[in-house]
Amino acid sequence: MTAPAVECRALCKSYGDGALRVEVLKGLDLAAAAGESVAVVGVSGSGKSTLLHLLGGLDRPDAGDIHLCGEPLAALSGAALSRLRNRSIGFVYQFHHLLNDFSVLENVVMPLLIRGGDRREARERGLAMLDRVGLRRRAAHKPHQLSGGERQRTAVCRALITRPAVVLADEPTGQLDRATAEQVTAEMFSLNRDFNSTLVFATHDQRLASRLDRVCRLEDGRLAAKPQ
Ligand SMILES: Nc1ncnc2c1ncn2[C@@H]1O[C@H](COP(=O)(O)OP(=O)(O)O)[C@@H](O)[C@H]1O
Ligand SMILES: [Mg+2]
Structure with a gap:
């Protein structure tokens, strides 16, 4: 059996110390197979962005394991993690993080150039x-x-230009009107279909969530399957 594309076990993450300490993830488990699409829903502040940042290797958990495409994130050096991110992960942030000194096209092709692709x-x-x-x-x-x-x-x-094995998207349609949201999600679904990419979306958008294979609710630091 092939390893799940995304797998995490007993994931814990807190912020702050003492009286200001916030325990966000409290032993969270998630596994998504290649080609599977999963919506993570939950109230604001429940930890959806925290979870996606950990899965994408942008931050480290306090405890627990994360495997992406079979590779344990904790065991990777900074350079190996960057390579895995460039090769296998497409991250759509809640706020876009584009580089303002570069054109739209240059921003889009940057991940290909970073990996040494032909200009x-x-x-x-x-x-x-x-x-x-x-x-x-x-x-x-x-x-x-x-x-x-x-x-x-x-x-x-x-995020999609490299045809990544895993797309992590944080409220990908949050700022968009319905027609634009439709164009953007169509792109992500076609990647899912054509390249068997795994999608993990944090979203408030019920319409979007209902189109994914599974919906999980993030509540009290853990994920529970939500009947559709
Ligand atoms: N860097 C940080 N420092 C302190 N608290 C944080 C930080 N990032 C997130 N939090 C807190 O963690 C909780 C979960 O945040 P977040 O993952 O952004 O939730 P969601 O994306 O579901 O709205 C919130 O209570 C938030 O205030
Ligand atoms: Mg968020």
Whole structure:
């Protein structure tokens, strides 16, 4: 049997000390197979972003194990973790984190260039990706010249350009109107379908959650399956 694409066990994470200590994750378990799509729902402050940051190797847990594509994150050096992130993970942040000194196209193709890809091919793939979300004409603009929804679409292109095995998306449609949300999620679903990518979305969007294979509720630091 192949290892789950995303697996974590007994994950614990707290912030702060003493009276200010907040225990966010309290022994959380999650496993998602290759090609599976999972929605993580829960009230604001329940720990959805914390969970995604840990799964994406952007932060370390206090206790517990995380395996991504069979690799234990805790055992990886900084360089190996960066490589795994570049190769296997697409992260769509709640706030887009685009680089303002670079054009829209440059932002989108950055993950391909970081891994040493051919510039011309990267450019073509980047333009094709922007085309699919209706942003080809904005390729030469800088992120600050775009609307919030256009920036979010750009960030989604950047996350998907490497066709990652795992897409972690934090409220991917949170800032978008319905039509734009539809374009963005269509891209993520086509990746899921065409490349068997695993999707883990933190979302408030019931419509989006109901389209994924499974919905889990994050409550009191743990995940519980939620009947659809
Ligand atoms: N860096 C931090 N320092 C202190 N507390 C934090 C930090 N990040 C998140 N928290 C707290 O952890 C809890 C979970 O936050 P978060 O994971 O952002 O929840 P969600 O994404 O579900 O809204 C919240 O109570 C939040 O205030
Ligand atoms: Mg959040």
